[in-house]
Amino acid sequence: MKAKVTVMLKQGVLDPQGEAVRHALGALGFDGVEGVRQGKVIELDLADGTSEATVTEMCEKLLANTVIESYRIEID
Template sequence: MKARVFVTLKPGVLDPQGKAIHHALEGLGFGGITGVRAGKLIELELADGTSEAAIEAMCRKLLANTVIENFRIEQVAD
C-alpha cells in the first residue's frame, strides 16, 4: 500500500519561499495570484495493513514539525 503525506505550514506562519514563488510568477506575467504557500509531499510505500494511526505517529514524530506545520494523510490504492 501507499500513502501520501502532505506537509503544509500552519496558517499564519510566514512562508518566505511561498512569497518568493509568488513574486516570480508575477515576474513571468501571471496575474490574479492572491497568495502562494509552499509545502511538501512525502510518498510512503508501506506494508499492507499499516494502520492510519501508525502513519499519523510517523508524521508527528518526524515527517512534520507540528510547531509550525500541519499534515494530511491520503491513502492511495496501488
Template sequence: MKAHVTVMLKNGVLDPQGEAVRHALGALGFEGVRGVRQGKVIELDLADGATEADVKAMCERLLANTVIESYRIEM
C-alpha cells in the same frame, strides 16, 4: 499500500518560499496570483498491515514539525 502525506505551514506562519514563488510568477506576467503557500508531499510505500495511525505517528515524530506545520494523510 501507499500513503500520501501533505505537509503545509500552518496559517499565520510566514512562508518565504511561497512569497518568492508569488513574486516570480508576477515577474513572469501572472498578475492574478494573490498568494502562494508551498509545502511538500511525501509518498510512503507501506507494508501490509500498516494503518493510518502508524502514518500519523510517523508525521508526529518525524515527517512534520507540528509546531509550525499541519499535515493531511491519504491512504
C-alpha cells in the same frame, strides 16, 4: 499499500518560499496570483496492513514539525 502525507505551514506562519514563488510568477507576467503557499508531499510505500495510526505517528515524530506545520494523510 501507499500513503500520501501533505505537510503545509500553518496559517499565520510566514512562508518565504511561497512568497518567492508569488513574486517570480508576477515577474513572469502572470497576473492575479493572490497568494502562494508551498509545502511538501511525502509518498510512502508501506507494508500491507500498516495502520493509519502508524502513519500519524510517523508524521508526529518525523515528517512534520507540528509546532508550525499541519499535515494531512491520504491512504490508498
